[in-house]
Amino acid sequence: MTGQKRQLYRSSWLLALAMSQGMLAASADELVPAELAPGVARYALDTGHLAPVIALAPTLTGDSADYLRARVLLSSGQTQEAKAVLEGVFASNAHRAEAALELARLAVAEGDSSAAVRWYQEASRVGFGEIRQQAVFGLAETARSQGQADSAGQYLASMDDGYWAAVGYMNLAADFAKQDLNPSRALVALRVAMAMAVKDQDRTRSRDLLDQLYLRAGFLSVRTEEYDKATDFLEKVSLESYATPQALYLHGLALSERGNYRAAMQSWHRAKKFPLAFPGVSDAWLGMGRGYDLAGYPGQAGESWLAANAAYEGERVTLGKLAERVRQDGAYKALVEDARGADAQWFLADSRTLTQPRLAYLLRFLEQPGAQAAVQRVAQLDDLSLTLEGRKHDLDVFIRAMEGHLGEVGNRSGSAEQAMLKDMNEQLRDSLARIRDKVTLPDQSSKLGNLERRLQASAQRLGSLQQRASGQSRVIDAQLRHARQLHAATRRLQAQVSQVRVSASAILDRKVLAFVATEQQRMVHALDKTEQQIAHLYEYLALENIEEGTR
Amino acid sequence: MKTLFGKQKSQYCRISPWNRGLWVSGILAALVTTSVAATSLDEQIERLTAEVTRHSASVHALEQQLLHPVNTRVAVFLTLQNRQALDLDSVELFLNDQPVASHLYSATERASLEQGGVQQLFIGNLADGSHQLKAVVNARSVNKRFVRRELEHRFEKRSGTLRLQMTLDARAPDYEPDVTFREWK
Numbered sequence: 153m154t155g156q157k158r159q160l161y162r163s164s165w166l167l168a169l170a171m172s173q174g175m176l177a178a179s180a181d182e183l184v185p186a187e188l189a190p191g192v193a194r195y196a197l198d199t200g201h202l203a204p205v206i207a208l209a210p211t212l213t214g215d216s217a218d219y220l221r222a223r224v225l226l227s228s229g230q231t232q233e234a235k236a237v238l239e240g241v242f243a244s245n246a247h248r249a250e251a252a253l254e255l256a257r258l259a260v261a262e263g264d265s266s267a268a269v270r271w272y273q274e275a276s277r278v279g280f281g282e283i284r285q286q287a288v289f290g291l292a293e294t295a296r297s298q299g300q301a302d303s304a305g306q307y308l309a310s311m312d313d314g315y316w317a318a319v320g321y322m323n324l325a326a327d328f329a330k331q332d333l334n335p336s337r338a339l340v341a342l343r344v345a346m347a348m349a350v351k352d353q354d355r356t357r358s359r360d361l362l363d364q365l366y367l368r369a370g371f372l373s374v375r376t377e378e379y380d381k382a383t384d385f386l387e388k389v390s391l392e393s394y395a396t397p398q399a400l401y402l403h404g405l406a407l408s409e410r411g412n413y414r415a416a417m418q419s420w421h422r423a424k425k426f427p428l429a430f431p432g433v434s435d436a437w438l439g440m441g442r443g444y445d446l447a448g449y450p451g452q453a454g455e456s457w458l459a460a461n462a463a464y465e466g467e468r469v470t471l472g473k474l475a476e477r478v479r480q481d482g483a484y485k486a487l488v489e490d491a492r493g494a495d496a497q498w499f500l501a502d503s504r505t506l507t508q509p510r511l512a513y514l515l516r517f518l519e520q521p522g523a524q525a526a527v528q529r530v531a532q533l534d535d536l537s538l539t540l541e542g543r544k545h546d547l548d549v550f551i552r553a554m555e556g557h558l559g560e561v562g563n564r565s566g567s568a569e570q571a572m573l574k575d576m577n578e579q580l581r582d583s584l585a586r587i588r589d590k591v592t593l594p595d596q597s598s599k600l601g602n603l604e605r606r607l608q609a610s611a612q613r614l615g616s617l618q619q620r621a622s623g624q625s626r627v628i629d630a631q632l633r634h635a636r637q638l639h640a641a642t643r644r645l646q647a648q649v650s651q652v653r654v655s656a657s658a659i660l661d662r663k664v665l666a667f668v669a670t671e672q673q674r675m676v677h678a679l680d681k682t683e684q685q686i687a688h689l690y691e692y693l694a695l696e697n698i699e700e701g702t703r
Numbered sequence: 704m705k706t707l708f709g710k711q712k713s714q715y716c717r718i719s720p721w722n723r724g725l726w727v728s729g730i731l732a733a734l735v736t737t738s739v740a741a742t743s744l745d746e747q748i749e750r751l752t753a754e755v756t757r758h759s760a761s762v763h764a765l766e767q768q769l770l771h772p773v774n775t776r777v778a779v780f781l782t783l784q785n786r787q788a789l790d791l792d793s794v795e796l797f798l799n800d801q802p803v804a805s806h807l808y809s810a811t812e813r814a815s816l817e818q819g820g821v822q823q824l825f826i827g828n829l830a831d832g833s834h835q836l837k838a839v840v841n842a843r844s845v846n847k848r849f850v851r852r853e854l855e856h857r858f859e860k861r862s863g864t865l866r867l868q869m870t871l872d873a874r875a876p877d878y879e880p881d882v883t884f885r886e887w888k
Contacts, residue, residue: 183767183778183826185866185887191782191821198815204823206760229752525745532748536755543762550769602859606831609862613774631765638761645755652747659744 215246249279289316313351321345335372363393382406401432417443429512483664775828784872797837844878
């Protein structure tokens with residue numbers, strides 16, 4: 153066993169010991185009524201505030217109890233335990249489809265495709281609505297990833313219109329586009345996907361997917377030289393979408409192929425407003441010069457290419473600085489944290505996303521699934537670190553307060569104060585008893601009854617106060633010991649988290665630096681192209697001058 | 704893909720096939736090592752997440768015991784009765800005219816409440832006796848109206864934990880927000 157593992161086991165043993173003392177269950181059970189507990193657990197799971205419900209999970213009752221317990225286990229990283237509970241849920245009468253879907257996802261994550269297919273089939277058999285759609289989509293994706301396009305198509309055909317079917321057809325279209333020389337099969341699949349996406353009730357999700365679909369259809373149409381069709385598709389892409397810059401470039405390309413250079417340059421000019429990180433933007437800069445050249449304005453063409461050259465050079469400097477910052481501060485700080493910008497107002501957030509170079513590079517980087525996992529790892533560890541820091545601060549406060557309180561309890565008996573309060577209580581009860589005989593109205597009687605009950609409760613609490621107070625220092629002492637144990641566990645966990653973060657951060661840094669190097673290479677290629685164009689232009693102008701001279 | 708300016712100039716092969724083989728196997732080995740490292744890292748992160756979650760729960764329980772002694776504890780829970788009628792924007796809570804809790808709802812929180820989630824809106828301490836709870840609800844009703852309502856409830860606090868459930872409702876045709884209170888024994 154390695155040192156790190158030994159440490160992990162030791163701290164988990166300590167925590168298990170702390171939990172076995174019954175501190176958790178007692179607190180949660182008393183606070184939340186049993187009837188509300190499943191709802192409280194559901195809300196906590198949905199909103200990601202797990203701490204208050206960990207103790208609640210064992211006390212849950214009702215049909216959803218086991219399913220919620222499994223979700224708590226999954227959210228707290230106990231996958232194997234969650235799997236066993238989910239299998240139990242599937243064998244029961246409630247939440248069967250949800251359990252099967254979760255099990256299928258776990259099987260996919262473990263790379264066990266036959267188990268994934270089995271659980272997806274179970275989920276589609278017993279589920280309905282969105283759950284069934286997700287299960288059938290999972291089956292179609294598994295078949296597609298195994299190269300069985302026909303089988304994937306059959307699954308998709310059995311789905312209801314909506315988001316999941318649309319995504320399925322979009323992925324199928326991507327496969328067809330890779331395999332076929334003629335894109336007609338891919339275009340048909342994309343058209344079906346568009347029809348399905350329109351039926352999605354979630355308008356934002358539907359709009360985003362439709363933008364992707366129009367862009368892909370436009371691209372395929374440009375590739376087969378069907379420019380009218382391409383412009384029809386591309387004009388439907390929203391101007392505030394992630395797909396906008398590429399759509400604008402392709403739109404300009406389709407227009408220029410039809411000889412409409414002026415309109416093409418308008419599209420490219422709009423694409424130029426976006427950061428060079430987005431696909432199509434560097435081509436749009438080049439296109440501007442080409443447009444002027446073809447329209448018969450060689451001087452303007454030269455200026456445009458020189459401007460493109462300057463933009464690419466500037467971008468190389470930006471990328472160089474980004475790489476330097478990644479090496480200095482780490483990729484997570486340089487690319488993810490700094491891209492957030494704490495000063496951004498929420499109403500500016502959307503427009504900022506598409507116009508800031510660093511955010512644009514972050515979005516491009518995150519297009520790779522491996523990159524998402526690498527960023528998520530560091531983010532998760534930072535989140536754990538933040539949680540532990542908060543807990544450590546809380547425990548510091550509790551320990552100080554309890555130490556102070558123990559000192560006070562030791563110095564104070566409070567018996568004189570208690571005797572005085574007891575006297576006062578008795579006097580008040582006598583006074584009430586004297587008034588009781590004179591009361592005639594029911595309203596007065598009820599008020600008096602209320603006061604009597606409150607006095608009785610106070611007398612009971614005063615009576616048991618001495619006994620409770622004597623036990624108090626014992627309780628606080630136990631709590632103080634427990635808090636100190638937790639404090640030590642916090643420090644150990646903090647050390648482990650920061651150790652794992654170093655490894656996670658190194659993986660992310662390597663990925664980001666490789667990505668930045670690829671982007672720099674892309675800029676070098678773009679520079680080569682503009683320089684080539686400028687050289688052609690000067691050569692042409694020189695030949696023209698010679699020709700004019702000979703005339 | 705068709706580009707504006709034709710194909711890129713073809714590059715000459717600068718690496719001999721033998722060296723290329725070495726490079727390819729080196730890159731593959733590096734990729735496999737990275738992937739194995741990432742998998743073991745994921746396992747470590749999962750284990751740490753489980754431990755930190757349990758640890759946070761222990762601290763939370765200790766906090767509850769220390770800050771909210773059972774005898775004086777008051778907890779207020781929020782639920783939705785008619786799940787489609789109201790889009791909740793915010794809830795403010797006042798105990799004896801003192802603001803004690805306010806919450807602005809995100810889309811996720813709203814969706815969770817609509818699917819039967821119960822929010823633990825407030826936990827605090829109160830002395831025994833008669834008290835007043837005021838809830839200010841800001842919401843959008845299903846008929847696209849913005850509504851703000853102040854609702855009051857008087858209750859008696861006795862020794863032991865008091866659990867109050869606030870249920871928000873709005874009924875057709877006017878979708879006027881209404882809150883019912885229930886005390887759990």
